[in-house]
Amino acid sequence: MAQRKQLRVGNQWLYAGDAERILRDAIRIREEEEQRHRIEGHVLPWYRRWLFSTDHKVIGLQYGITALCFLLFGFSLMLLMRLQLGWPGHAFKIMKVLGDARAPGGVLLPEAYNQLGAMHGTIMVFMAIVPLAVGAFGNYVVPLQIGAPDMAFPKLNMASYWCYLPGGLIMLGSFALPGGAANSGWTSYPPLSDIATIGQTFWLIGMIFLITSSLLGSVNFIATIIQLRAKGMTFMRLPFFVWAQLVTAFLLLLAFPPLEAAGILQLMDRVAGTSFFLPSGLVVSGTPLHNAGGGNPLLWQHLFWFLAHPEVYVLILPAMGIVAEVIANNTRKPLWGYRSMVGAGIFLGFMSFVVWAHHMFLTGMGTVISAFFQTTTMIISIPSVIILSALFISLWGASIRFTTPMLFALAFLPMFGIGGLTGLPLGLATADLHLHDTYYVIGHFHYVVAPGTIFAMFAGIYYWFPKISGRKLNDFWGKVHFWGSFVCINGVFFPMFLQGLAGVSRRLYDGGIQYAHAKAIAEATNPFMSISAFGLLAFQVPFILNFFANVFAALRHKKNVNDNPWQATTIEWAATTSPPLGHGNFAVLPVVQRGPYEYNAPECTTDDYLPQHVELPASAPPPGGGTLPETAVAQREL
Amino acid sequence: MEAHAEAHHDFEIPYTVHARPDTGLYNAKLGIWLFLASEVMLFGALFSSYILLRTSAPTWPRGWEFLNVPLATANTFILIASSVTVVLAWANLRMGNLKWGRIFIALTIACALLFLVNKGFEYHHEFVEHRLPSTNNFMALYFTMTGLHGLHVLGGVIVFLYMLFPGAKMWGTDRARYTNRIEVAGLYWHFVDLVWIFLFPSLYLM
């Protein structure tokens, strides 16, 4: 008689089909219990279930929706700026939304351009990308990927979101103030920011809320990843996405507080008349300032960049995490160099704290300190290269599935490569002399964040949408979204390198045409870049429609895929339903047996992947039966 | 089915009271130390600002030229005493003695409030002498750093008031978890004391 497959379950040997049935029963019973709770009135009122939820999945979605709205708003600010840059001084009907004070007759004023610039940067960095990368993806996926029922501190998680939203609304609300929003750059350098209009005060208050939200969140992430890993989930079996979130959380935890301190000092300067950042003898528009003086504007720069440099690694690490997950899944082989990637990520996080003054090369730095920061900056490029190279090498010999998430993940690689490489001359003081505060810098950082991080965010949305909703986004429109965005985004940002090398300064409301050395290149490139920006807008429309169509279908419980449509090995896919159970995620907590990327492993039998938690039959049962020590539950995919 | 009553374990967050074996910590202990690490960076940035502004200033007053050292010395003693009372509260709770635990928590709150009242007197005296944050950078740092510290003291008072009154109900339902909460709040409180231990000499004695 043929051997029927047997699995060790608890302290019994069961036939495979029976184990499957028992597990199905467990899930059915859990769902019946949830149903019973609903009927018996244990269900939470709508505002406790959807608004003030402590479930990491709901909070993750709250962060995601809010961040995407802010992303669209920040994108719109950029479109208005690009209208002005492409056709400086031109009257545009759309500019009239800004009101007469900012755009009389539809012509954008320079002061208003500065508001758009400062708020575009602030909103994109602090209200869109980080909340999306960490608050949304981190919150939703990390507990599922480590086998935890929720985050370590669910109420704190809720508090984090409810600090983020008011902070964001304060930032947006500042546009309505007399004098408008903050207009001293996202970097808010004093003395200018100290004497700016009231919008700057709201910026500082908004930042305090946003920073508090991040701090509370980072405590939660670190405690969760360290304490709530399921049995068998050792650190070196964690998906790279979780490692990325762990390092990111440490960056947020330790680098944000100095900016919070600096924000308090600047608030004191603006509201209480102190002179922390105001030097003696300052004259504003011909009138001497009546302040005590003795302050140091560079103190702000140090405290600001002490955060803002680690912040850029906060922007990129979760993105690298997502790309790693998508690449492993769509190459059907393990990541190349997982251990090197983890080590590089940790080293990157550590080094990010000692490079900040490369943003300050032109502040009159002496040679010793300049040499120190140039050295550390060059060193920090090494871990980035290691991670990128490992991801590239992971493609070698792979069976690549060109799904929509994979397209975005693949594009991330060369785009981040360009962004990273263009950072090198900026990290060397001699080259930075020429390139500092030019469009070269803007091109550099947008390449890492826009076709870099944002593409990774899109990869994540297309990849995890089926987990959240039980539906895949439409693949054809996903590819339209990808190709159109890829072409247009390069059209917007590549010419910036040429502009910067020619000496076009940043933050000029007319794009540089007032300067003889910049006029020709600006006139040649700015209209093209602006048209590309509007093309980029056009190609987001298929994504937005695709997204909402599937969201509405999902709300009507119309699933179109099974629980693990990507055939992934990580346990957020393989050990939970799609969507996961409302409370507690797992019907039975998984026990992890192996690393996160066992695709096409020798042990694979019927499928080309082996989920992390599936226990393989170790050996035949001992003759005559017998009790075995307690071990893992075998969970077969349903 | 009695078996699935046990399955509830899997939906509850583990290690809220008992330590995880490999780290030796329960969640809130790790959480509070992480939070305190961020607070070290917050006050560290302020101390860094103080050092930079003072080093680069041509002149800088001695603390006693503007500030009331005896009152602040008394405040230092009061805050240290409150650190003792909170650790005694925790010790008593660990021995199962709710009554003395609550008495010591109340004493901690009393000390903290006394500290704040004294601070209020100090600030008032400075304002009367026309010494405002805008007067010079020494006063600016004094008000900002002690003000932020004072806000942390106030935060601690609010947490302990909660633990003393509504939060004390948890002693009946989950004694170990309540005791842990006092330990964790105590760790925060000791940190507030620690900041003052450095702030007091930095502003008043140097």
Add this chain to the structure above:
Amino acid sequence: MTEQIIEPKALPAESHAAETHAHHGHSPEEIRKEIRVYLWVFGGLTALTALTVWACYGLKMPVHKAIAIALAIATAKGFLVAGFFMHLLSEKKLIYSILLLTVFFFAVVIWGPLHHWADMIGR
């Protein structure tokens, strides 16, 4: 065929631990010993506070000496509070590592701006 739900006991240590076992030192005698230590530390802190005020303010010490003495005494007091009240002397390795990392970055945030000022062109 059994109808039992499989229970993997994913949390081995938790359910067996004693109720009051949140800590080391849980017997009343050990706790009373700890209380004695706390009171000694209180005495030490009071004495050091008096010392630092007398040395710097009472003796009107010149600035550089005052800074050195005050910081040294403050460090000693800090050691007592952190080591005994916060139980850092018997804390777990993970906490030490996090704090070590933090102290390093604390030093960096103090050193950076100061060294930059000290090394400016023209100074």
